[in-house]
Amino acid sequence: MSINQEPGEPTRDPGPSNKAAAEPLPRGLVFFPPGTPQAVRRRRVLFVYIVIVAAVALVWPVYSWVAAPRPLILGLPLGLAWVVGWLGVVFGALLWLYRGDRHLGEAEDDG
Amino acid sequence: MDVGMTALVVCALYLVVTLVTGLLPGLRVSHSVTGYVAADRSMNLLVLYFVLGASVFSSFAFLGGPGWAYSRGAAAFYILAYGTLGMVPLYFFGPRTRRLGGRFGFVTQAEMLAHRFDSRALSAVLALVTVVTLVPYLTLQMKGAGYILSTLSGGAISAPVGAAVTYGVVVIYVLASGVLGVGWTNTFQGMFMMVVAWFLGLYLPWRLYGGVGAMFERLATERPELLTAPGLGGDGTAWSWWAYSSAVLVSAVGFSMWPHFFMKSFAAKSDKVLRQTVVLYPTFQIFLVPILLIGFSAVLAYPGISPADTVLPELLTRLELSPLLVGLVCAGALAASMSSGDAILHAAASVAVRDGAAPFWPALRDDHRQRSMIRALVLVLATVAFYFAVASKISIVALLLGAYGGMAQIFPVVFAAFYWPRATGKGALAGLLAGGVVNCFFLVWPAAKPWPMHEGVYGLVANVAVLVVVSLLTRPQDPERVRAHVDA
Numbered sequence: 001m002s003i004n005q006e007p008g009e010p011t012r013d014p015g016p017s018n019k020a021a022a023e024p025l026p027r028g029l030v031f032f033p034p035g036t037p038q039a040v041r042r043r044r045v046l047f048v049y050i051v052i053v054a055a056v057a058l059v060w061p062v063y064s065w066v067a068a069p070r071p072l073i074l075g076l077p078l079g080l081a082w083v084v085g086w087l088g089v090v091f092g093a094l095l096w097l098y099r100g101d102r103h104l105g106e107a108e109d110d111g
Numbered sequence: 112m113d114v115g116m117t118a119l120v121v122c123a124l125y126l127v128v129t130l131v132t133g134l135l136p137g138l139r140v141s142h143s144v145t146g147y148v149a150a151d152r153s154m155n156l157l158v159l160y161f162v163l164g165a166s167v168f169s170s171f172a173f174l175g176g177p178g179w180a181y182s183r184g185a186a187a188f189y190i191l192a193y194g195t196l197g198m199v200p201l202y203f204f205g206p207r208t209r210r211l212g213g214r215f216g217f218v219t220q221a222e223m224l225a226h227r228f229d230s231r232a233l234s235a236v237l238a239l240v241t242v243v244t245l246v247p248y249l250t251l252q253m254k255g256a257g258y259i260l261s262t263l264s265g266g267a268i269s270a271p272v273g274a275a276v277t278y279g280v281v282v283i284y285v286l287a288s289g290v291l292g293v294g295w296t297n298t299f300q301g302m303f304m305m306v307v308a309w310f311l312g313l314y315l316p317w318r319l320y321g322g323v324g325a326m327f328e329r330l331a332t333e334r335p336e337l338l339t340a341p342g343l344g345g346d347g348t349a350w351s352w353w354a355y356s357s358a359v360l361v362s363a364v365g366f367s368m369w370p371h372f373f374m375k376s377f378a379a380k381s382d383k384v385l386r387q388t389v390v391l392y393p394t395f396q397i398f399l400v401p402i403l404l405i406g407f408s409a410v411l412a413y414p415g416i417s418p419a420d421t422v423l424p425e426l427l428t429r430l431e432l433s434p435l436l437v438g439l440v441c442a443g444a445l446a447a448s449m450s451s452g453d454a455i456l457h458a459a460a461s462v463a464v465r466d467g468a469a470p471f472w473p474a475l476r477d478d479h480r481q482r483s484m485i486r487a488l489v490l491v492l493a494t495v496a497f498y499f500a501v502a503s504k505i506s507i508v509a510l511l512l513g514a515y516g517g518m519a520q521i522f523p524v525v526f527a528a529f530y531w532p533r534a535t536g537k538g539a540l541a542g543l544l545a546g547g548v549v550n551c552f553f554l555v556w557p558a559a560k561p562w563p564m565h566e567g568v569y570g571l572v573a574n575v576a577v578l579v580v581v582s583l584l585t586r587p588q589d590p591e592r593v594r595a596h597v598d599a
Contacts, residue, residue, distance in 0.1 A: 025532040025590050033598040044203075051199050055363070058192040059356035060341075067185065067340030069331035075324030076400075077331060079340040083188050084400060087195045091393035094202065098390045104382065 043100045050093045054086045113434075118263050121438025122445060125303070126280050129449065132299045133284025136291035144482050147289035148218040148461045149377040152209075158294040159379055159388045161301035162454065164395035166293075166371055168304065169252055169451030172402060173444050174420050180406025182419035184334070186342030186350050187403050192359045194396045197366025200522075202389040204367065206382035207529055207599040214595075220373045220521075221466035227528040227596045228536035229588060231470045236543060237521070238467030241370045244514040245459040246496055252452035253278055253500040259444050262424045263437070271501040277445060281453045282493050286486050290378055293453045300446035305398050307443030312401020315408040315426065323404060329411060337410065353563045361567035365519035371451075371458035373525075456496075460488035516554065516567030520546035523574050527582075532593045538582030546574025 032041055056062055066082045073081035140146040154162070172190070179187035208223060217223045221241070225234035253274040260273030268276075284292040313323065320326040331338055341355035367373060379385040409422050416425050423444070427437050464485045469475040475484060524543055527534035550570030553560050560569070587593075 023590070025587055025593055027533050029530050030532055030597055031530055051196065055196055055360070058195065059359050060352035063340060063356075064352060069327070069335050069338035072324055072327055072331070075322065075327060077185075077327050077338045079185050079338065080188055080191075080400075080403075083191050083195065084397070087191065087393050087396060090195050090199070091390075094199075094390040094393070097202070098386055101386060102383070 040100065040104070043097060047093055047097045051090065054090050057086055058083060115263055115265050115267070115434075117434030118438035118441055119260075119268075121435060122260065122263065122442050125442035125445065126277070129296050129299065129446075130280050130284060133280075133292040133296040133453075134287050136295050137284075137288030140289060140291045142479075142482065144465070144478050144485070145216070145218060146291075147482050147485060148374075148457075148465070149212065150289070150291040150294060152213060152378060153291075153380050154294055154375070154378045154384070155380055156384050156387050156391075158298050159375065159384060160391055160395065161298040162294045162375055162378075163372060163388060163392065165297040165301035165304065165446075165450035166375075166454035167366075167369075167451070168395075168398070169248075169255075169447055172399065173304070173308075173447035174255060174423055176399060176402040177406030177409075177422045178418070178420035180403040181409050181416065181422045182347075183344070183350070184337030184342040184407075184410075185340040186344070186355065187406065188340055188342070189355055189359050189362070191396070191399050191403070193362035193366060194399065195393070196359075196363035198389055198392045198396070201367045201373075201376070202386060204373075204525060204529065205376040205379070205385040205389065207596075208373070208376040209379050209382060209385055211596065211599050212377040214599075218374065218377050219462050219465050220368075220370050220525075221462060223596075224524060224528055224539070225466065225470070227588075227592070228524075228534070228539045229592060230536035230540055233524075233536060233540050233543070234466045234470050236540065237370075238462050238465075240517060240521075240547070241462040242459050242467070242492075244517060245371065245455045246492060246499070247514065249452055249455045249459070249492070249496040250499040252448045252455070253496055256445055256448040256452070257500065259424070259441050259448070263441050271497075274497065274500055277449060278452065278493060278497065281449055281456065282489065285453055285457050285489050290375075290457055293457050294378070296453060297450045300450040301395070303446045304443050304450070305395070307440055307446075308398050308401045308405075311440060312404040315430075316404055318430070319408050319412045326404075326408060330407060333411060351563050354565065357564035357568045361516060361519050361565045361571070364522045364571065365515055365517075365567065368518045368521040368525065370462055371454040374458060374461075456489055456493055459492050460485050463488055463492075516550040516565060516570055517547055519567045520550060520570050520574050523571065523578055527578060528596055529599070530597070531582075532590075532597050533582055533587060534578065535582045535585045535588055537585045538578045538580075541581040542574045542576075542578030545577040546570040549573040 063079075063082070067079045069077045069079070071078055076084065141151050145151055176187065176190060179190070211217055211223055215226060217226070221234050221237035224237065225231060254270070256277040257270035257272075257274030260268050260277065261270040284296060316323045316326040320329060327338070336349075337343070341350045341352055344350040344354070376385060379388070405426070406422055409416060409426055413425065413429060416422050423440070427440055464475065464481060468484070469481060475481050520543055523546070524539045527539060547570065550566050553566035553569050557566070560566070
């Protein structure tokens with residue numbers, strides 16, 4: 001939308017084809033645009049599972065099992081080392097996800 | 112030259128370098144709204160990495176982080192925990208947002224959501240929420256800057272004068288260069304903050320205890336309750352797991368929704384740059400570890416510091432460090448304040464004009480006029496925040512505490528905009544309002560909470576429920592408009 005265009009006005013961009021626009025909208029959640037490769041879908045779903053596991057690990061009850069001062073891991077108390085460790089896991093998962101995604105939108109990016 | 116004077120000279124040099132760094136980008140950015148608000152969609156990996164990192168880590172992190180570790184111990188781990196999760200949504204939302212921005216000309220979060228939901232009311236509500244939330248946040252940054260210079264000069268420079276000088280610099284480069292000035296200064300400030308934080312976080316435990324491990328060994332023996340999560344509450348009693356866990360989740364949900372953070376997606380040069388920035392973000396996030404080490408290092412060495420937020424300046428004073436080092440640390444703290452303050456000021460003014468005024472005031476749709484209005488509002492909002500910082504007795508902290516839960520309420524709207532085609536404008540607006548009202552209710556009357564959870568959780572439950580029900584009860588949006596967002 002340009003600054004001369006109000007939310008209620010039709011978009012300037014032609015958008016999807018008329019045929020696609022005429023189809024009714026899905027009622028449920030749509031996580032992937034049409035044409036997303038299966039490999040990308042699988043990788044993203046797996047990544048989201050990893051993030052959910054990380055979220056569970058960082059709150060009660062899982063975190064309460066490791067919320068102790070000892071043992072010290074690399075000089076840090078167990079409760080802090082656990083959080084830093086999950087930061088590392090999420091970082092690793094993001095790197096893995098990006099490795100698979102790095103070609104997405106490349107033509108547009110290069111343009 | 113005494114310690115205070117040397118340190119002040121270092122801070123003055125830092126301000127000069129920041130000013131020059133902020134003014135230069137203004138020479139090459141276009142004189143359009145897109146140039147001023149979204150840097151002509153040209154931000155590279157280096158600038159985007161630091162602008163996203165430094166704009167989040169404010170004087171709250173630099174002064175408040177050590178304060179939390181000092182007074183509440185393991186409770187401070189929650190800051191690291193929510194940051195671990197909080198950036199992830201931007202990996203998915205960011206590239207879609209950037210592509211929509213390029214296609215339709217969006218430069219703000221509210222503008223994109225108003226288009227998806229075909230709702231000017233949503234645009235106005237989001238603009239109001241943004242300004243009401245960001246002005247107190249800016250006020251806190253100004254107070255932090257004023258406090259640092261006042262402490263450093265032994266009171267010779269008053270806090271209001273310190274805040275005025277620091278934020279005078281910010282206003283000049285934000286007016287001249289817009290978001291690109293914010294970006295390049297944040298790059299300089301972010302590097303500065305990281306070096307200072309890592310140095311101090313490793314140096315202080317070494318000097319006071321002989322190392323990080325030795326420090327925690329003593330703490331685990333003498334103050335084990337401080338290192339046992341979920342740590343202590345603000346009153347010194349044990350913090351509850353309900354409060355800790357819900358604070359982690361609500362803060363993670365709201366993390367990427369802050370307008371001054373989210374709207375940098377529009378400024379990214381490419382999807383690739385945006386994804387790379389999110390992937391590398393944990394390397395910035397980890398700098399919270401030395402920040403917490405600073406606070407822990409003072410627990411046994413200097414008990415009884417009050418208020419706890421002053422632990423860093425107190426350490427600098429009591430340790431009799433070299434004047435140059437004191438100056439560099441204080442400049443680092445100023446960098447933390449300014450790197451958030453500039454992004455907040457710029458975002459608040461942009462959103463207020465672009466989303467709060469332009470949709471209702473046709474004269475403002477002229478690009479040149481809109482840019483001038485945004486710049487005028489930068490001055491007005493800086494003045495308002497300065498007034499609150501030096502004169503008003505209103506509890507700014509109380510306003511800000513409500514803001515964190517409030518920001519999380521934007522998440523369901525953004526999620527529905529991209530992933531739920533059946534979501535309607537009425538549903539999104541009703542959900543946002545319901546979430547905001549419930550969040551504020553439990554913030555004001557915490558005794559009414561059924562469980563001692565963060566008020567944002569209750570807000571999110573109400574928000575999602577109302578969004579779903581109202582959307583299903585109202586007419587679906589125009590399919591073409593919805594597909595532009597869902598298939599972006």
